[in-house]
Amino acid sequence: IMDINQQIKQLRDTLRYHEYQYHVLDDPKIPDAEYDRLFHQLKALEQQHPELITADSPTQRVGAKPLAGFAQITHELPMLSLDNAFSDEEFNAFVKRIQDRLIVLPQPLTFCCEPKLDGLAVSIFYVNGVLTQAATRGDGTTGEDITLNIRTIRNIPLQLLTDNPPARLEVRGEVFMPHEGFNRLNERALEHGEKTFANPRNAAAGSLRQLDPKITSRRPLVFNAYSVGIAEGVELPATHYERLQWLKSVGIPVNSEVQLCDGSEKVLEFYRSMQQKRPTLGYDIDGTVLKINDIGLQRELGFISKAPRWAIAYKFPAQEELTR
Numbered sequence: 001i002m003d004i005n006q007q008i009k010q011l012r013d014t015l016r017y018h019e020y021q022y023h024v025l026d027d028p029k030i031p032d033a034e035y036d037r038l039f040h041q042l043k044a045l046e047q048q049h050p051e052l053i054t055a056d057s058p059t060q061r062v063g064a065k066p067l068a069g070f071a072q073i074t075h076e077l078p079m080l081s082l083d084n085a086f087s088d089e090e091f092n093a094f095v096k097r098i099q100d101r102l103i104v105l106p107q108p109l110t111f112c113c114e115p116k117l118d119g120l121a122v123s124i125f126y127v128n129g130v131l132t133q134a135a136t137r138g139d140g141t142t143g144e145d146i147t148l149n150i151r152t153i154r155n156i157p158l159q160l161l162t163d164n165p166p167a168r169l170e171v172r173g174e175v176f177m178p179h180e181g182f183n184r185l186n187e188r189a190l191e192h193g194e195k196t197f198a199n200p201r202n203a204a205a206g207s208l209r210q211l212d213p214k215i216t217s218r219r220p221l222v223f224n225a226y227s228v229g230i231a232e233g234v235e236l237p238a239t240h241y242e243r244l245q246w247l248k249s250v251g252i253p254v255n256s257e258v259q260l261c262d263g264s265e266k267v268l269e270f271y272r273s274m275q276q277k278r279p280t281l282g283y284d285i286d287g288t289v290l291k292i293n294d295i296g297l298q299r300e301l302g303f304i305s306k307a308p309r310w311a312i313a314y315k316f317p318a319q320e321e322l323t324r
């Protein structure tokens with residue numbers, strides 16, 4: 001039979017595995033009731049042996065008491081905004097600027113293409129595989145420390161799923177609120193005579209800015225990573241797409257619509273297919289993000305003041321306020 005430490009470790013590993021299957025691979029191996037049973041088994045063991053509780057245990061998602069305010073955090077690498085395109089012509093002009101600039105022009109030019117999630121950009125740090133800090137994008141240079149609130153988002157792992165974690169890893173991505181959770185939240189707010197949110201983006205922002213993590217914990221927030229920031233003690237792949245796959249392999253959720261497109265014609269096909277799919281996704285997007293896939297080329301192209309030369313957000317035409 002296992003001693004308490006072994007029982008606790010096995011329960012934690014089992015819960016982390018099932019969280020990964022459910023939140024990252026969308027392929028749960030056990031019913032929710034079984035997951036809940038294991039979770040409460042761990043909770044009970046930890047309550048009997050509080051000295052064995054660790055901050056990265058799956059039970060430690062909700063902070064104790066509300067904060068008085070948010071500390072400021074300065075990003076080691078600025079969190080940049082994206083230049084916009086509003087037409088095929090503007091996108092093609094973006095591609096032409098790249099082709100004119102590149103010393104060696106690969107044929108075809110490969111883009112990593114993704115939906116542009118309409119939420120809030122955040123930066124999450126893992127030190128030796130453990131979630132240690134999270135911040136809002138803020139003005140791109142300085143954001144707010146929302147670590148306690150980020151820890152409550154169920155699809156963000158408190159620990160990377162690898163035996164060989166990087167010394168330091170910064171994951172950047174978007175926190176958003178799917179339509180189903182948004183509608184439920186507003187219905188409940190109406191029933192309790194509380195204020196409702198105008199749209200899922202505002203609801204996500206309001207939920208992340210709560211000083212009480214217990215409130216954030218009750219909000220249906222989801223995170224999808226879109227890039228790696230700081231990475232120390234790990235050899236990252238040479239393309240953006242492979243880096244996203246690597247993030248998935250260590251337990252970080254990545255949007256399932258991300259795909260590679262060779263050449264601008266295929267990119268415009270992706271843009272149109274996302275526009276078609278938009279009403280069926282179950283969450284708000286306001287366009288697509290199209291990036292040069294090769295990291296070496298990204299480096300060669302660099303940034304214009306605030307935005308990268310190697311990426312563009314091709315937005316959809318503004319829609320009259322969706323009657324959801």
Ligand SMILES: Cc1ccc2cc(C(N)=O)cc(O)c2n1
Nearest residue numbers: 080081082115116117174226289
């Ligand atoms: C570099 C960068 C900046 C903002 C981004 C924003 C999104 C987004 N809102 O989905 C996706 C990306 O790949 C981004 N990439």
